[in-house]
Amino acid sequence: MSRPPTAAQRRVIDAADPVTGRLKGTQPQLAALVKWGFAFRHPRPPHDHFLTPAGHRIREAEQPATPTPETGTPAAPGVFAARVGGEEEPPDTGPARAREVRSAWQGLLELRRMTSADGVTDRPCGWERTHLVQAAALALEAAGHRPAGPDPAGYRVRGTPQPEAVSVHEPDPEALRACAATLEGAGWQVGEHTEPRTRARYLLASPRRA
Incomplete structure (x- = not known):
């Protein structure tokens, strides 16, 4: 059973870490979010709270004007979003962007560790399966x-019509194979395919479960 969060709870949800979904708030606020299904309390110390898929949907619904990463348009200022390719602006390769990406990746590995039953980081977590x-x-x-x-x-x-699958396009065959190796190393199952109309090669990748 669920209900719309209060204004105070929405502020906590909106302030969650954009990658890991880790929450900060008072214990009553966090307990209420858990009660209504918007968050869960991790069973291992330090018992941090994270958004559930329902909580992520609430946060995304509260920001309807923010372009989604799937469209290839920039995220709102101050909100980290991985570059999916095809954005209107040339990709930022400066040191500040490199620090942001490194921090986001480390946060994602920590989320994997904290939300997996055996504490491993070599498999995608629930957040990745919904994003x-x-x-x-x-x-x-x-x-x-x-x-x-x-x-x-x-x-x-x-995104693709297939459940839990994305496509990766890269015109350079060598770079495409390198992308495949990276995703496999990050816990994804990857296959290379040919687009029937253009004969271009592309990847289909899905999060590995075991």
Whole structure:
């Protein structure tokens, strides 16, 4: 059973870490979010609280004007989003962006560790399964692959009609194979396919479960 969160609870949800969904708030606020299904308390110390998929949906619904990463448009200022490729602006490769990406990837590995039963970090977590495009793009960007900008060179990650699968497009065959190796190392199952109309090669990637 659930209900819309209060204004105070919405502020806590909106302030959650954009990658891990880790929450900060008073104990009554966090307990209420758990009660209504918007958060869960991790069973291992330090017993942090994280958004559930329902909590992520609430936060995203509260920001309807923010473009989604799947569209290839920039996120709102101050909100981290992995570069999925095809954004209108050339990709930022400066040191500040590198620090943001590194921090986001480390936060995602920590989320994997805290939310897996055996504490491993080599398999995608629940957040990644509900944010497939951004999760795959973060793995690629964190490994140093270059996202496509206005020009076609670089990777593009897109959603697909298949459950739990994204497509990765990269015009350079060698770079495409490197993307496949990176995703496999990050816990994704990857297969290379040919687009029937254009004969272009692309990847289909899905989070590995075991």
